[in-house]
Amino acid sequence: MIAELGLAVLWMAAALAVLQLFAGVIALRPGGAAMTGLVRPLAIMQGVLVALSFTALIDLFLETDLTVKLVAANSHSMKPFIFKLAGTWGNHEGSMLLWVTIMAMSGGIVALVEKRLREDTLIATLAGQAFVSIGFYAFLLLSSNPFERLPEAVPEGAGLNPLLQDVGLAFHPPTLYVGYVGLSVAFSFAIGALVTRDVGPAFARAMRPWVLGAWIFLTIGITAGS
16 A cells, blocks of 8 residues: 555656646746746645655565565565665665655755745746656656565565665765755756846855755765765
């Protein structure tokens, strides 16, 4: 049930990303002001839904649900807590879900707290972030489903990749991904400013924390991986 719930809310989040993109595009066109109020709530709700989906995957790994293909291939019932947790993102499908989760939550945070940009620039920024996210949603849902079930449960899981059974490497992907995705937010800010021709001090002040934060987390992630 947890796996099906996680997949369902992930599909819902992808649908909201598409709606967010179209709402943003319409809001920026003449006569589209009625759609302006939709974009922020859609971005926030998308972030919440993807966070729920990733939480569901974490729960499956911590419970060692061996009916889920990803858990059976990357976890083991006798693994310590830290490596069960790291198994969530210590594989292709889980790391892609982590990437999408950070991206959606970053967009939600921008929608929730950003007050320095002009409204149209913020709308264009959130539309840009949705556009980038849709590609990752499509790849994840159509070719890398992390919630796929096995026909029947296996007796025991294969365990986490031995190369990842180190505390530094366990936290290498999350910190690295926060850095990479932080730069995607900076990219969306730049797209928003160029679309609305609002390239000024307010734009620079809004983008600066994301760029600096991305550099910091990239440094932490590379250090942990080394």
